[in-house]
Amino acid sequence: MSIWNHKHIIDLACFSLEDYRTVFDLTNKFKIIPISGSRKLPALQGKLIATLFFEPSTRTRSSFELAAKRLSADVQSFSPSTSSLKKGESPLDTVMTYVAMGANVLVIRHSCTGVAEQLAQTLDQKQKNVSILNGGDGLHSHPSQALLDLFTLAQFFNNENPSINDLVGKRITIIGDILHSRVARSNLWSLTACGANVVLCGPPTLLPDEFLDFVNNPPSGIVKDPIKNRGVISISRSLKEAMEDADAIYTLRIQKERMSENLLSSLDRYHDEYGITHESLKWCKQNVPVLHPGPVNRGIEMSGELLDDHSICLVDNQVANGIPVRMALLYLLASNKL
Ligand code: NCD
Numbered sequence: 001m002s003i004w005n006h007k008h009i010i011d012l013a014c015f016s017l018e019d020y021r022t023v024f025d026l027t028n029k030f031k032i033i034p035i036s037g038s039r040k041l042p043a044l045q046g047k048l049i050a051t052l053f054f055e056p057s058t059r060t061r062s063s064f065e066l067a068a069k070r071l072s073a074d075v076q077s078f079s080p081s082t083s084s085l086k087k088g089e090s091p092l093d094t095v096m097t098y099v100a101m102g103a104n105v106l107v108i109r110h111s112c113t114g115v116a117e118q119l120a121q122t123l124d125q126k127q128k129n130v131s132i133l134n135g136g137d138g139l140h141s142h143p144s145q146a147l148l149d150l151f152t153l154a155q156f157f158n159n160e161n162p163s164i165n166d167l168v169g170k171r172i173t174i175i176g177d178i179l180h181s182r183v184a185r186s187n188l189w190s191l192t193a194c195g196a197n198v199v200l201c202g203p204p205t206l207l208p209d210e211f212l213d214f215v216n217n218p219p220s221g222i223v224k225d226p227i228k229n230r231g232v233i234s235i236s237r238s239l240k241e242a243m244e245d246a247d248a249i250y251t252l253r254i255q256k257e258r259m260s261e262n263l264l265s266s267l268d269r270y271h272d273e274y275g276i277t278h279e280s281l282k283w284c285k286q287n288v289p290v291l292h293p294g295p296v297n298r299g300i301e302m303s304g305e306l307l308d309d310h311s312i313c314l315v316d317n318q319v320a321n322g323i324p325v326r327m328a329l330l331y332l333l334a335s336n337k338l
Pocket of ligand 1 (some may be wrong): 057059061136142145182183252253255293294
């Protein structure tokens, strides 16, 4: 097994190709363990994984908890609405409670950008031997989602033995509310690192031209990019054009809760212009899959019929792959055994 030298996983900007390969190798090993039944691996026996979700979640939190249990870790979760946050305890003091209980990994989700990173810095300053795994922070980053998306795409292109090489030269079109999407930002890092070219498509209010400037010229000093030859990112304002040469379509939820103002005149109009349906897929090549991180607004970013069409829509594969991918991430942070 190769060298893994990350104490925390905050975003994918610092991931090398070797890191992606390591995650894929472990995922391929873990995914053959049956989804149900009593078979568990003893790898994280005696470790404590705490899932601290300050923002709602269905699949990410459950997936991390199942992943931890499948590796025989103890799992402690927390629900903001029934916690001492209600009595005025600060989020940091809440987190420190789980550190004092001996947590080895804290999986944290928060609506504010930068919380996971700040927390990691604070814990490092306090010399605490605990890892932070970002389960989604504000608009910034959602690394485990992007890694499971990457794996699902690679598996679609090469079902036998998915590898990051399967992404080289592929054209992935991401459609929708890109401005508010931490999933899109993380996918941009992972897809381009593995040599895929990404086309972004959406209305100007949800995909301003400046977004591209930020992606192509990140503020200096912030990003130390370990990837030499990244895939190219471009913007297309025409859905037809964006779909025509795509090898896969990735559509995103309209994130009303993260919008500070009304950026769309009507959701029906959005669906007419950017919603993905069996009809609009006729612009694509044959057998192009559709992905979505969930939760889906049926009939807005994607038609209900398409969501239920498992011959095209890979949402269930994404959810299923989330477990072995997260097992890999928890194993890498908590096992100290590579
Ligand atoms: C995403 C999230 O919370 O960032 N969902 C997820 O984790 N599966 C995407 C979204 O909220 O639309």
